[in-house]
Amino acid sequence: MPFEQWLAGRIPGVDYARVSADPSARSATRRRLREAGTGVRHQHEDNLETAARLGIAIVASFEDNSMSAVNPHVVRQAFREIIAALLFRQTQDGLPVRAVIATERERVWRTESDGLAFQQAVTVMSDGLFVERGKPYEWPGPQQAVPGALSGEQEVENTRRRIGRSVRRRAIDGSSPGGRRRFGWQAADPTLGVQVNMLMDTAEWPILCKMIEAGLQGIPWKEIARRLNADGVLTASGKAWSGETVRQALVNPVLCGYRAIHGELVLDPTTGRPVVGKWDKPASVPEWQRLVEISRARGATRGTRLSNGSPKPGGTVGRPRKYLFSGTLRCGAATASADPCLQRMGGVRRPTSADPDNAVYTCTRLGCGRTARNMRSVDEYLTRMVLSVMDERRRSSPMHAVARPGAEVLRRLYEELRLLDDRLLAESGTDSALVLHRHGLLERIALLEATQTARTNGEPEQACIPSAWPDMSLAERRAAIETVLECVVVHPLPPGRSRCAPFDPGLLEIRYREWVRPVAAGSAGLAARNDSRS
Ligand SMILES: [Zn+2]
Known part of the structure; x- marks a missing residue:
């Protein structure tokens, strides 16, 4: 049925539901008192009823689950989508939108800035309609505050945001990480103008360096803690060491001069590179990266809780990587238990006399390292595969039209x-x-x-990536690759094959992200054709 016929004169609209994660609504007493039927499903049902009554046709439904609308650090993806859909008067699929329905306006916004953004989006043209509590909503005059906003809490949030901003700005300046004294560095000394965590503490510094060395050798965190405690060494807060406090000290990016806030490296806004602090540094960047890898590998195989350390466990957010597919590639060598190793592969330079720029991807697991592949061949082949999928997706996307x-x-x-x-x-x-x-x-x-x-x-997937590729930075390319590839398992060379044999793409097992798979199947033929041509 054509869309216009289905619409049959009704107003095209979207519906929004949100389950609260606001602390007040989470408290047990409040939950008991709360009326039934506030779950997402009930909200959608209510909205559909209201829509039918008011002659609105729902073209798309949006929901944010267990999301606070108060905390500005929480990105409500559906809320952002709905703002864009209202502003553009069309969904991402190109369907028209003029109205939006929610059970109550408090589902949609709780802060003044969200309220204003929503109002601007609905009223970008005069035909916009917001329905809440079962009827069209009357926007207040320009002088009145946006109702539903929590002005007191908003003030608290503003303060929190201001503090967050100043911490980040200080971090970008490369000045002291501040906060509590860390093991290995001096405390603040205002009389000498010394800030906390800037200068090495001469007694603790050699110990910290030994801890790093031991960590790099693969000695377990617990064992390092045991040795420190046996030597009577205490943490900066005067306590005995534990495996976890050792781990936290050794994966902290301040070791190599980097700084993380909420698990994300602080980047220079102009260069996009991590900011390097001016404090004394006991480790190099690769050494710190290696310690993080070791920590991750242990967490992944033993289920250790990794949530306290930074950078974010398991995630690749903000981690500096020098090579295009490091982190995407997984080692396909069989372990003793016959399961594949699946360790992330990292890039290593292997200059030869014929090729000083030669580099390989290699398994980074201690005691494996059995899979390695020429970086240039891998980059060329996988880039072609990724771009062909993106090109296919762009051409088949309704947005393209x-x-x-x-x-x-x-x-x-x-x-x-x-x-x-x-x-x-x-x-x-x-x-x-x-x-x-x-x-x-x-x-x-x-x-x-x-x-x-x-x-x-x-949103790189919305842009025409294949044509922009030559101008994209490494970080942008890596982000784009991540939207397409889950991982690529690199199988070891079959026994007897020379390491000088030509690159064999058949040994790369590409695992596409789920939503890409149908597209990838369609573009496989295309990529194969490109292959035979080159
Ligand atoms: Zn391996």
Whole structure:
């Protein structure tokens, strides 16, 4: 059935549901008192009923599960999607949107800034409709505060955000990490102008270096702790060492001058490279990376809790990697138990006299290291596979047919602006209400254009990656690869095959992300054709 026929004159809209994770709603007393039917499913059912009653056709449903709408650090993905859909007056699939339904407005926003963003999106054109509590919502006048916003808590959040910003700014400056004294560094000494954690403590420094050395040798954290305690060495807070405190000290990026906040490395906003602090550093960057790898490998095989350390366990967020596919490749060698090793493979330079830039990907597991592959061949082959999948996806995407999202809304706003300017010109620009209206119109146009740009930049899969590839940075390429590949298992060379034999792509087992698989199947033929041509 054609879409217009299905719509049958109804208003196209989306519905939004959110299960609260706000602390107040989580408390046991509140939960007992809370009325039944606030779960996501009930909210959607309510919304569908309301939609049917008001002649709205739901073209897409959005929900944020167990998400607080108060904490500004929590990214509500569905909320962001819905803002964009309303601004552009179309969903990502290109379906029209004019209305949005929620059971109560508190489901949608709890902070003033979210409330304003939502209002701007709904009212970007005058046909926008927000339905809550079963009826169309009347927006307050411009002077009134947005209802539903928690002004007191908002203030707390603002303060928290300001503090967070200043911590990050200080980190970007490369000045002292601040906070509590760390083992190995001196405490603050205001009389000498010494900040905490900047200068080495001469007594503890050699011990810290020995700890790093032991960690790099693969000695268990517990054993390192046992030796420290046997020598009567105490932590910076004066306690005995445990395996976990040793591990935390040794995976901390401050060892090599890097800094992490909430598990993410602090990057220089202009270069995108990690900021290197000015404090004394007991380890090199590769040494610290190796310690993190060791920690991860242990956590993965023994289920150790890794949630306290930084950087984020298991994640690759913000970790500097020098090579395109390091971290994507997994070692396919069989272990003693006959299961594949599956350790992440890292890049290593192996200069030869014929090729000083030669490098290989190799298994990083202690005691394995049985799989290695020429980096240039792997990069060339996998890049071609990834780009062909992306190209296929772009051409089969409904968005490909649609122009830039929101183009139609923009066209209409510019048209309105043109008519307005004609009127102002005719009345020689004296009508203050019209001037004010024009100001608001320009603001909406700017907002829409900024959102378009942000979405195109922030979501590489929306942009035309194959043509942008040559200009993309390593980090951008790695991020794009991550959207397509789950991992690639590198199988060892079959027995008897020379290490000088030509590169064999058949030994690379590509595991695509689930939602890419149908596309990958379609583009496999294409990639194979490209293959035979090159
Ligand atoms: Zn291995």
